[in-house]
Amino acid sequence: LIVDTIRRLHPFGVLSAHVGTLVTRLYYLKHNLPAMSIIPISAMKLKWLRGELDTSSVLCPADRYEATLRRSPKNITVYQTLSAQLMVAAVHEIEMRVHMIIEREDEMREILRTNPEFNHRQRSIVARAVRTPYAEFRIRYRQKKHGVSYATARRDMVELTTKGYLRMEQYGKSFLFLPGPR
Numbered sequence: 001l002i003v004d005t006i007r008r009l010h011p012f013g014v015l016s017a018h019v020g021t022l023v024t025r026l027y028y029l030k031h032n033l034p035a036m037s038i039i040p041i042s043a044m045k046l047k048w049l050r051g052e053l054d055t056s057s058v059l060c061p062a063d064r065y066e067a068t069l070r071r072s073p074k075n076i077t078v079y080q081t082l083s084a085q086l087m088v089a090a091v092h093e094i095e096m097r098v099h100m101i102i103e104r105e106d107e108m109r110e111i112l113r114t115n116p117e118f119n120h121r122q123r124s125i126v127a128r129a130v131r132t133p134y135a136e137f138r139i140r141y142r143q144k145k146h147g148v149s150y151a152t153a154r155r156d157m158v159e160l161t162t163k164g165y166l167r168m169e170q171y172g173k174s175f176l177f178l179p180g181p182r
Contacts, residue, residue: 008069040090041083048086058085105130117163121146121156126165129179137166137177 006012006020021042047053049062059082060068068078108130112123121142128135143153157177160166164182168175 040094041087044086044090044093053089057089058082119156121148121153122160125156125160129165133179135179139175139177 006016006023010016012019044053048058051062059065059078065078065082068075109127112118112127115123118126125137125142129137137157139150139153139157142148142157143150146153157166157168157175161168161177161180164180166177167180168177170176
């Protein structure tokens with residue numbers, strides 16, 4: 001309501017929409033509400049305003065919404081209905097993204113589990129590299145974690161580097177392995 005009221009009345013000129021958004025976020029922060037939760041809804045509202053959202057899933061297109069507000073500015077039913085529908089659309093989009101990520105992780109997990117070119121130590125390294133794109137791997141840590149010799153831990157890491165799963169950087173006398181392009 002705050003954003004639409006400020007946007008419609010234009011008390012701050014061209015900056016009215018931005019000021020309204022800031023006021024809303026300050027309200028969220030002051031009342032310990034998750035300010036990040038409004039980002040997917042704001043993105044969905046932007047899609048709706050641009051006409052990129054399927055109008056069958058929302059109350060009306062943007063131009064009809066504006067006309068309705070001009071006819072009866074005190075009636076907030078249209079605003080509340082539209083906001084609820086945009087929230088549902090945003091949640092649905094997030095659910096679809098999460099579902100795709102889960103499917104991709106399941107596929108990767110299956111590839112790792114069935115791929116004969118990896119031993120169990122290498123599988124754990126690649127799995128962590130997939131989950132954490134900024135992960136760092138050190139030979140000494142792998143040696144201690146898996147209870148193997150330094151040469152075995154180093155060989156595991158170098159094999160993954162030659163296959164493109166890791167990339168190696170040298171810092172002084174030690175090597176640091178990072179997730180590779182593959």
